[in-house]
Amino acid sequence: MLSVLGHALFIALLAIEAPRRLTVDRPPAAVEVVMVPGMDVAPPVSAPPEIAAKPSTSPARPARPSPSATVTATDYYAAAVLDDPRNRETREIISTLASDERLIQLCNIEAMEQLKRWKAGFVPNSVVPYAMADPLLKAKSMEAPGAAVHAGGKWYRLSFSCEATVDLARVASFTFKLGRPIPKREWEQNSLPELDENEPTD
Numbered sequence: 001m002l003s004v005l006g007h008a009l010f011i012a013l014l015a016i017e018a019p020r021r022l023t024v025d026r027p028p029a030a031v032e033v034v035m036v037p038g039m040d041v042a043p044p045v046s047a048p049p050e051i052a053a054k055p056s057t058s059p060a061r062p063a064r065p066s067p068s069a070t071v072t073a074t075d076y077y078a079a080a081v082l083d084d085p086r087n088r089e090t091r092e093i094i095s096t097l098a099s100d101e102r103l104i105q106l107c108n109i110e111a112m113e114q115l116k117r118w119k120a121g122f123v124p125n126s127v128v129p130y131a132m133a134d135p136l137l138k139a140k141s142m143e144a145p146g147a148a149v150h151a152g153g154k155w156y157r158l159s160f161s162c163e164a165t166v167d168l169a170r171v172a173s174f175t176f177k178l179g180r181p182i183p184k185r186e187w188e189q190n191s192l193p194e195l196d197e198n199e200p201t202d
Contacts, residue, residue, distance in 0.1 A: 068118075068178045076171040077113035078106050099168060100137050104129060107142045107162035110171045115149060115158075115178065126150040131182075131190045132157065140164045140172075148182060148192055155182040155192045 082091045094105050108127045115124050126149070129135045133146025140163060147158040157179025163172045187194065 070175055070177045071114070071118060073110075073114050073174040073176075076110060076174060077117070078110040079170040081109055081113060082106075099139075102168045103137065103140065103142055103162075103164055104135070106164055106168060106171060107144070107160070107174075110162060110174050111147070111149065111158065111160050111176060114174060114176055115151070118178075122151055124149045124151040126195060127158070128190075128192060131155075131192055140166060140168065148190065149178070150192075150195055153195075155187060156180065157182060 081087060082094070094102055097105065108129060111127045112124045115122060127147060128149075129142070129144040129147045131146060131148035135145075135147070136143040142162045144162075145159045147160060148155045149158045150156075158176065159179070160174065160176035162174050164170065165172050182190070182192065186192075
C-alpha cells in the first residue's frame with residue numbers, strides 16, 4: 001500500500017512541475033522599405049495600350065492630387081516591376097526576406113505603381129506603411145490605414161489594403177485612398193525623412 005501511494009505522489013509531482021507550452025503570435029518586426037530603381041516599366045498585358053498624346057506647347061505641371069475616395073484596382077503591377085531585368089538585385093533581396101517582410105515590400109511597390117497610374121504627373125518615390133499607425137499583417141494580406149507616400153517633395157496620408165497570392169509573388173487585390181498632405185512639422189515625429197524628388201528611401 002505504501003509503495004502504491006509513493007508512486008501516485010511521484011506522478012502528481014511530475015504533473016505539477018511539467019512546463020506548459022503556450023503558442024504566442026509574435027508581432028512582425030518593422031522593416032525599412034526596399035525601393036525599386038527604374039519603376040517606369042511597361043504595363044501588364046491586360047492593360048489597354050497607351051495612346052500618344054499631341055505635343056503640348058506649355059510645360060507640364062506636376063499634379064496636385066486632392067483627397068480621393070477609395071479606389072479598387074483592377075490590374076496589378078508589382079510582379080511586373082520585380083520581373084524587370086533592371087530590378088534583378090531587388091528581386092533577389094526580397095526573396096531572402098521573411099514572409100511578412102516580403103509581403104510588406106510587395107504591397108509597397110504595388111502602392112507606388114497604383115498611385116502613379118491613378119493620377120497623371122503624380123510620381124511617388126517612397127511609401128512608409130507604418131507612418132501614422134502600425135499596419136495589420138496576416139499570412140497573405142496587409143492593412144495599412146496609417147501609411148504615407150512621398151511625391152513632389154511632399155508626404156501624403158495614404159491608406160491601403162493589399163492581398164497577395166499564396167506564394168507572395170503577386171498581388172491578388174488592392175484598394176487605396178490618398179489623403180491630404182502631411183504638414184512638414186509632423187514629418188519628424190512620424191519618421192518621415194525629407195527626400196530629394198528622385199531619391200528613394202532604402
